[in-house]
Amino acid sequence: LKRVVVLGAGLVGGLIARDVASDPEFDVTAYDASASALARLAGTRIATRRADLSDARAVRDAVAGVDAVAVALPGFMGTNAVRAVIEAGRPLADISFSPEDPLALDARARSQGVPAIVDCGVAPGLSNLFCGLAQEQTDALERVSILVGGLPARRVWPYEYRLVFSLTDVLEEYTRPSRFREAGRLVVREALSEVEPVDIPRVGTLEAFNTDGLRTLLSTIDAPDLKEKTLRWPGHADRMRMLRETGFLSNDPVVVGGVEVRPRALAEELLLRAWTRPDGEEEFTVLRVVAEGRRAGARVRLTWDLYDRTDAASGFTSMARTTGFPCAIAVRLLAQGAFTTPGVFPPERLAGSAAVVGALLDGLRARGVAIEAAVETVASA
Amino acid sequence: LKRVVVLGAGLVGGLIARDVASDPEFDVTAYDASASALARLAGTRIATRRADLSDARAVRDAVAGVDAVAVALPGFMGTNAVRAVIEAGRPLADISFSPEDPLALDARARSQGVPAIVDCGVAPGLSNLFCGLAQEQTDALERVSILVGGLPARRVWPYEYRLVFSLTDVLEEYTRPSRFREAGRLVVREALSEVEPVDIPRVGTLEAFNTDGLRTLLSTIDAPDLKEKTLRWPGHADRMRMLRETGFLSNDPVVVGGVEVRPRALAEELLLRAWTRPDGEEEFTVLRVVAEGRRAGARVRLTWDLYDRTDAASGFTSMARTTGFPCAIAVRLLAQGAFTTPGVFPPERLAGSAAVVGALLDGLRARGVAIEAAVETVASA
Numbered sequence: 001l002k003r004v005v006v007l008g009a010g011l012v013g014g015l016i017a018r019d020v021a022s023d024p025e026f027d028v029t030a031y032d033a034s035a036s037a038l039a040r041l042a043g044t045r046i047a048t049r050r051a052d053l054s055d056a057r058a059v060r061d062a063v064a065g066v067d068a069v070a071v072a073l074p075g076f077m078g079t080n081a082v083r084a085v086i087e088a089g090r091p092l093a094d095i096s097f098s099p100e101d102p103l104a105l106d107a108r109a110r111s112q113g114v115p116a117i118v119d120c121g122v123a124p125g126l127s128n129l130f131c132g133l134a135q136e137q138t139d140a141l142e143r144v145s146i147l148v149g150g151l152p153a154r155r156v157w158p159y160e161y162r163l164v165f166s167l168t169d170v171l172e173e174y175t176r177p178s179r180f181r182e183a184g185r186l187v188v189r190e191a192l193s194e195v196e197p198v199d200i201p202r203v204g205t206l207e208a209f210n211t212d213g214l215r216t217l218l219s220t221i222d223a224p225d226l227k228e229k230t231l232r233w234p235g236h237a238d239r240m241r242m243l244r245e246t247g248f249l250s251n252d253p254v255v256v257g258g259v260e261v262r263p264r265a266l267a268e269e270l271l272l273r274a275w276t277r278p279d280g281e282e283e284f285t286v287l288r289v290v291a292e293g294r295r296a297g298a299r300v301r302l303t304w305d306l307y308d309r310t311d312a313a314s315g316f317t318s319m320a321r322t323t324g325f326p327c328a329i330a331v332r333l334l335a336q337g338a339f340t341t342p343g344v345f346p347p348e349r350l351a352g353s354a355a356v357v358g359a360l361l362d363g364l365r366a367r368g369v370a371i372e373a374a375v376e377t378v379a380s381a
Numbered sequence: 382l383k384r385v386v387v388l389g390a391g392l393v394g395g396l397i398a399r400d401v402a403s404d405p406e407f408d409v410t411a412y413d414a415s416a417s418a419l420a421r422l423a424g425t426r427i428a429t430r431r432a433d434l435s436d437a438r439a440v441r442d443a444v445a446g447v448d449a450v451a452v453a454l455p456g457f458m459g460t461n462a463v464r465a466v467i468e469a470g471r472p473l474a475d476i477s478f479s480p481e482d483p484l485a486l487d488a489r490a491r492s493q494g495v496p497a498i499v500d501c502g503v504a505p506g507l508s509n510l511f512c513g514l515a516q517e518q519t520d521a522l523e524r525v526s527i528l529v530g531g532l533p534a535r536r537v538w539p540y541e542y543r544l545v546f547s548l549t550d551v552l553e554e555y556t557r558p559s560r561f562r563e564a565g566r567l568v569v570r571e572a573l574s575e576v577e578p579v580d581i582p583r584v585g586t587l588e589a590f591n592t593d594g595l596r597t598l599l600s601t602i603d604a605p606d607l608k609e610k611t612l613r614w615p616g617h618a619d620r621m622r623m624l625r626e627t628g629f630l631s632n633d634p635v636v637v638g639g640v641e642v643r644p645r646a647l648a649e650e651l652l653l654r655a656w657t658r659p660d661g662e663e664e665f666t667v668l669r670v671v672a673e674g675r676r677a678g679a680r681v682r683l684t685w686d687l688y689d690r691t692d693a694a695s696g697f698t699s700m701a702r703t704t705g706f707p708c709a710i711a712v713r714l715l716a717q718g719a720f721t722t723p724g725v726f727p728p729e730r731l732a733g734s735a736a737v738v739g740a741l742l743d744g745l746r747a748r749g750v751a752i753e754a755a756v757e758t759v760a761s762a
Contacts, residue, residue, distance in 0.1 A: 158623040242539040242620060247651040248629065256646045265637045266647055270628040 002335040013072030019328035059084035068335035093330035095121040106344040121323035123148040132351025134291030141223035141293040149231025150319040153282040160233035162277035164319035178210040180227040216346040285318040329363035383716040394453030400709035440465035449716035474711035487725040502704035504529040513732025515672030522604035522674040530612025531700040534663040541614035543658035545700035559593040561608040597727040666699040710744035
């Protein structure tokens with residue numbers, strides 16, 4: 001029996017634990033600070049333990065001697081937990097989406113002999129994998145475009161948006177300057193800029209705008225043009241820009257009635273009410289990666305289209321599914337010893353391993369996540 | 382020499398004082414609590430006095446023995462000041478736009494023998510006058526529509542709006558339910574509702590939406606259909622509805638970071654920054670009243686179109702001009718003894734007095750405010 005520990009039993013961590021535990025080959029223990037999060041795993045064969053995972057010692061104790069670890073913590077706790085797991089010498093797959101650069105831990109993972117698959121969700125995650133595959137499958141990559149969004153099926157005025165991950169992270173996406181590459185140069189533009197309409201199969205026309213999502217891809221993918229944009233129902237970016245430009249998303253305190261107020265704190269309070277997804281409301285996740293490059297004297301376009309909807313049977317959102325399944329598949333591979341190379345691996349660095357890529361794509365298909373890949377010749381180079 | 386007192390020396394009160402004082406026939410004294418407001422009248426022949434005009438005794442002292450009084454105070458102070466002037470037995474013209482029904486003081490004004498012309502600005506004000514004229518000039522009034530707005534000439538994303546009166550009053554307009562009459566019945570709809578495009582001569586297409594502006598007209602004008610809508614550049618109402626429906630305009634406290642915050646107070650702080658009119662930026666005021674009714678067996682349509690722009694020479698906004706001039710003209714008439722009927726008179730009740738109407742319309746024309754009136758036969762009844 002392979003022993004797997006899941007750190008964090010929230011929406012995504014819970015799905016990972018259930019997925020791994022559904023195979024009798026694995027013995028799964030889930031850790032969380034919240035008793036109610038752990039209680040949602042009652043009645044499964046998953047063991048649960050309460051622990052304060054912001055404490056590195058608690059993390060080391062939790063992972064001691066296990067075969068592999070899935071890290072599914074809030075972003076602000078992620079890097080410290082990943083570091084503690086590496087120090088403990090345990091293989092890990094992470095989807096915490098921490099603000100820090102995960103490659104900063106690469107040397108330490110190599111010296112510890114630990115494989116650490118990071119940013120292993122949908123975007124970052126599968127988007128990285130497709131970029132890595134594009135780089136593998138071309139002689140020279142020219143441009144890569146990533147479009148990604150998680151959206152409600154039913155469009156409700158005025159935002160036409162529901163939360164499928166942390167509100168704090170969404171507002172951070174809408175305010176942090178976005179970095180990408182254009183004609184070989186690093187470009188920084190404000191979030192929510194360069195809004196353009198995009199036709200998405202099975203969905204219709206969405207809008208795409210700049211957000212800061214490329215992370216490791218800016219250093220690992222060698223394409224002169226490289227960008228990621230977020231997808232929303234048309235009109236959303238303009239509304240959020242209006243809130244931001246009026247100051248409602250600012251963290252600078254404003255004195256109101258004699259007390260200091262952080263406008264973003266009030267906006268979070270009000271938008272949480274407006275954006276909370278009603279139980280059972282259907283949502284979907286779209287990821288489209290389009291890469292162009294030269295191959296054997298021709299210019300080719302490689303396209304990956306992922307489309308997933310809420311799973312009516314389990315109630316899991318497509319966002320939880322497409323984020324959690326890649327991590328669940330990766331942690332299984334690690335526990336089975338199918339990937340043992342020491343170092344930090346964002347998914348683009350897994351693209352050269354046919355076995356890992358095959359396991360990820362086959363595993364997603366088996367779980368009902370539809371991914372269509374296409375190659376076309378667009379012009380002779 | 383006729384003695385005129387102006388209570389309130391703000392943007393509009395200052396204009397009224399200057400207008401009346403420009404005629405050597407009048408001796409003008411302006412009162413305000415603010416030394417800086419009074420300082421803007423330095424170098425004119427207007428006498429200035431500081432006084433707390435929320436104190437009825439201070440008002441009575443200020444107006445004792447004068448020939449007429451203009452009341453140009455913030456809405457929340459207006460009614461008390463008007464009452465004090467009536468108690469002091471002095472004729473008055475008022476543009477304070479208080480929330481209370483001014484007709485509640487009618488009996489007292491009659492018993493005191495005082496003429497009190499109230500709501501004597503642009504809307505309420507000239508809009509009331511045109512409604513009164515429509516009622517005078519028809520046998521049976523069928524419908525009256527008032528459209529009014531003060532807007533910046535230059536449209537700047539996202540609100541395309543600048544303050545030409547109090548921000549507090551604008552947000553009150555956007556939140557207070559609007560009352561009007563439809564098929565003879567009182568109707569209440571939420572503010573910012575029933576947005577429709579309207580083509581305005583010399584301007585282009587604006588949007589019109591419900592706000593609560595009819596005031597005395599709901600009791601004085603006998604038309605089965607009677608409505609007033611506010612004009613803005615298209616898109617404004619949707620943005621303000623979004624803020625309101627998200628809770629940003631709510632007066633109900635929200636706990637943020639351990640302290641109670643009134644969202645509207647924060648919104649006022651932020652919108653004040655966004656909506657403050659840069660010095661010298663041009664704005665315009667539009668008022669259109671369209672009335673339909675039967676006259677001598679035919680159906681006629683009577684239209685009044687007012688259009689005014691910032692006065693480059695004086696710097697006065699069209700909103701200050703079209704609000705202040707009617708009040709200035711009225712207070713001159715009162716001081717000259719040209720209107721002495723006791724009672725409270727919103728302008729629709731002046732429509733029967735040809736001399737007063739003539740003085741108002743001639744006076745506005747002389748001050749450069751363009752009003753076009755038209756009558757057309759639309760169908761036989």
